[in-house]
Amino acid sequence: MLDLDGVDRPLPVGWGPDRALIPFTSRYRCNEVSVANIKSQKKRNLTNAKAAERNKAVKSELKTRMKNARASIGTPENTEDVRLAVKRIDMAAAKGIIHPNTAARRKSRLMKKVNAAG
Numbered sequence: 001m002l003d004l005d006g007v008d009r010p011l012p013v014g015w016g017p018d019r020a021l022i023p024f025t026s027r028y029r030c031n032e033v034s035v036a037n038i039k040s041q042k043k044r045n046l047t048n049a050k051a052a053e054r055n056k057a058v059k060s061e062l063k064t065r066m067k068n069a070r071a072s073i074g075t076p077e078n079t080e081d082v083r084l085a086v087k088r089i090d091m092a093a094a095k096g097i098i099h100p101n102t103a104a105r106r107k108s109r110l111m112k113k114v115n116a117a118g
Contacts, residue, residue: 055097062088073117
């Protein structure tokens with residue numbers, strides 16, 4: 001391709017013929033339908049999609065419970081909100097949705113904030 005000064009140079013990596021940057025796409029995309037040929041792999045893809053949806057719901061609820069517990073620090077309903085948040089953290093760790101060390105860290109940070117507030 002001719003450069004601005006009229007010299008024919010190869011394009012930089014990632015540049016298209018019209019000098020527009022071509023976005024690099026990942027080999028592994030989140031919401032892409034699989035094109036597996038093997039029957040067991042097709043079944044596995046469906047199972048994985050279902051599990052991902054369940055995990056997403058659990059993580060979302062976990063974030064909500066943590067947010068509610070942090071927001072209610074210093075109010076009478078704080079003990080109940082903290083109890084529910086810790087319960088959800090423990091359940092997520094037991095199901096393998098989050099790592100046990102992550103669960104321990106999140107509970108520790110939450111309790112540290114609650115105790116600091118008095």
